[in-house]
Amino acid sequence: MLEIRDLHASVAGQPILKGLNLTVKPGEVHAIMGPNGSGKSTLANVLAGRDNYEITGGEALFEGKSLAELEPEERAQLGLFLAFQYPVEIPGVSNMEFLKAALEATRAAQGKEEWDSVTLLRKAREACKQVDLDPQFLKRGVNEGFSGGEKKRNEIMQMLLMEPKLALLDETDSGLDIDALQTVAKGVNSLRGPERGIVLVTHYQRLLDYIVPDHVHVLSGGRIIKSGGKELALELEQHGYGWLTDDQNGGNDKEDRTA
Amino acid sequence: MSSQAELDNSELDRVIRSEYEAGFTTLVESDTLPPGLNEDVIRVISAKKEEPEWLLEWRLEAYRHWQTMQEPNWAHVEYPPVDLNAISYYSAPKSMEGRPKSLDEVDPELLETYKKLGIPLHEQEMLAGVAVDAVFDSVSVATTFKSKLAEAGVIFCSISEAVREHPELVRKYLGSVVPKGDNYFAGLNSAVFTDGSFVYIPKGVRCPMELSTYFRINEANTGQFERTLIVADEGSYVSYLEGCTAPQRDENQLHAAVVELVALPGAEIKYSTVQNWYPGDEDGKGGIYNFVTKRGVAHDHAKISWTQVETGSAITWKYPSVVLRGDHSVGEFYSVALTRHAQQADTGTKMIHLGRNTKSTIVSKGISAGKSSNAYRGLVRMGPRAENARNFTQCDSLLLGDTCGAHTFPYIETKHPSATVEHEATTSKVSDDQLFLCRQRGIDPEKAISMIVNGFCKEVFKELPMEFAVEAGKLLEVSLEGAVG
């Protein structure tokens, strides 16, 4: 469903991705790991179509369509979902209003039946419950005054409601305590299914204790330098990234190691 | 003082009466022009300064335009009208006669202030206008200065000298930032300016030292109509200091200076001012009127930074501004304005954003005490092409006592949707709790207030060159003495 071939991308003119290849088939869970600055978050943002994240070479196809030519909302309407690393606060726009607009647009585009307000509210409450989020949050502004953990759970809650074909989770585990991590993992696992692809972008292995991936890739210097099964994550946990990136002698990870 | 003034007056009366008989030649030969302004007076000024024809024409055009203008009345200040025909527009530097012969003859209050500021004796003499020959230390300092600057290719001289020595530079940039018809006082200045500084920093040169008017002793009298022009060529840097923390004696009531800054692509100009002219007595009588036009143009990637500490003058009317013409240019304005007794200040800045990605910062701290009135007046304008322009303004007032006034008039005009402007203003007083805490720890109230005021001004002081900052802090302390009941 996701086919990335020799992808080059830059952020505000600065090249970050330098020939990345990745294929995600329905039903698969992929983990993309790598040191800070390796381009993990860039990949997630490029796929979702954020401004200033520009594809400069290669291609990324989602369901056979070139993502580069699509507006962010068109990608979402096709069923691509990004759980943000830093979800933005939107004071004045309530979560409920926001969900209604999002679901109306995506469900219509996907030919799914429209939910009336009562159904929507019921579903939203269920989703909140699933991620241990007080349904009172639905009345508040989007992410307004939420703690870091609440913001992340809110992302998962939205994902559950929107039932995307492909979910990209950008460092969803960062800043979560163990309880919250389990809650988030439970939510993600409940979405696993033969029709759905999931890409986890993460720095740490610990999320993968709860969401077991089918494939693990190591991203460094804007390219995938090693791929393997779930055992690769454990190796990384034990040995760090050094043994991989040293071989490659490249990437933006130098600063990391000195830091 | 008063007998001196009477003497001057009778002298002047005599000259006035003889004006038309004596004619032009006599005027040129005399040391002091009779009061009054007309085209002949301007011709005489220009002739005395041996100026080229184009500059005379420039002055005359300025004068003709000025005659059609009216004195502005929008500022939050009140003063009796200045009789511009009672001013003499040219006088040669004062001879030693008539000046105090030693510090013993100087107003003891003035000396007391000098002492508190820790000003060395010989500088006290210079500041008080004592008739000693030029201050020797300063002369030697100035000489070392000059050779170092010359090595770097920096030109730093009086504007009159620049007209003679570097006419092409003066002609190119004079009036390019503040046009001769810009406003009433700038127009007047353009017609009659007689003094001021000129600075040129060549391409890529970082001026090896801070330039200070204090050391430019070749023209001892601070002119009433000063004209300063600073041109920083591409990629150069200069820090310029103007004024002095000690209260300066000056018999001219009206000061209408013009300062023009040109920061060519990639250049940076840092302009710092400490202004402490005579504020007049408790009712403001005899104080100086300071009506200044200061403006800079910043080209691509250039930066202009104004820092000012204003404690003097009876009336201050002053808005150091930056026209952010080039893309990525930066403008800054940091100001402390302290008013006490009957002082009135209407001061602030204008940031005119024309280029893309331009950025400006305004930090203004107003402190009012006594019966004074202290107004911040600022304009932030985002032009129709000022894509991604940014401004942040912080404007705080501190009131000491309940008989003073603190005012804020920020104009914000935005024509570009990607420009962002933020303005914040607060007003506060030194709270009883703060004072009590200090006193409980054994600090006397005056010291406590000066500490709190210094803290209030810290953001601005840190923008001043180190030495200046220390002096400015001391200056506030001295100025605040007795300001609080």
Next chain:
Amino acid sequence: MSGDNALNLPEDLKTRALENARQATPVEALAPLRQEALAALEGAAFPGRKTEAWKYTSLYALTDGHLAARAEGAAPEDLPRLSDYRLVLVNGRLDERHTTLPEGVSLGRRASRLEGLTTPFALYNGAALEDAVTLDVAANTDVSAPIQVLHVSAGDAPSHCNTRLEVNLAAGSRLTLIEQYLGAGPVLTNAVTAIQAADNARLTHYRLQADAGDSLHIGTLLFQQTGVSRIDSYQLMAGNRLRRNDVRAFLDKSGAELNMHGIFVARDRSHIDNQLCVEHRVPECTSNQVYRGLAGEKGRAVLNGRIHIHPGAKGTLAELSNKNLLLNPGAEIDTKPELEIYNDDVKCAHGATVGQLDALQQFYLQSRGIPLAEAKRMLSLGFVNELIMSLPDQTVADWAQPWLAAELGQRPGADEEAA
């Protein structure tokens, strides 16, 4: 209309105003006020290009001759009803057929001489009045349902009307007042509303200005808090060909509290200029002002918010916040929050911002499948939502929501322009 008039507009306006005022045929009770206002008007000057208080608003539109004629027209049959109690003024004249007032509120056809009505237009309003309405709320009366006052302008040709409402809240009274302005023709509404609140009075005030199109509005809203009272005023305003609102408030008794909330929107080619002036003249009063402005297309939105703390007004708490959104190139926002303070023992602050919709927020909404135009509308609405949510009366909120949704909606071609 002619070029000559345009050249000396202030003089021309004054001449017209004086002529009209002298010819007015008022109800008897208005005659003394008219004489005084006329005398003051004779000494007044109409604003010109260089008048500081009119820096951002040109009266050029009035060269069409609005002051030359009084509006003659009938109100539409179908007038909005936001409450059971209602009062209708058509071109400034009371339409008695519609009057329904609750117990404890009495109606008078009179107007008073008031401090603070100093603009030439407010003076002209007094000098040329032919009708006026004063509502007196009796002491200790709690009027439960709101009173809706409709100011309707009607006319097909450039003309004007003077409309005047005074409300006096006696001690201990409570009132909700909804002032609504209607009209779409080329009529200039020259309005004065003056409200006085005595001790323990409490007023909730709405000012709904949705009159748009060719209509023009120049008005003064005056609050006089002569008693320890509380006024909450909610002002929802759309720009029109020329809208100028002067709001003056006098806090004259220690303990008085004034809260003003406003939303002003200038879309297309419309114009709105708000001039606020809150005068703290005695100690220990509180004022709080929150205004949000939006401008799009060729619209221009202006706010001048002045807080004036008089000598002796110690213990004052005064704040003003004005945030603005500029939606696209071609629109303009001018804001000037002013402080004029003559006492040290006060807490005053103001803040103003001008910005645009946040790119990251837009992306977040888009990433959830919401189209850009809709995302922009949602975010614009979110920008003013806090104020809408705080509206205490549901009927007004129900009116405000669709109005705002329409005001903030996408304009044809706006997206291309922004891109």
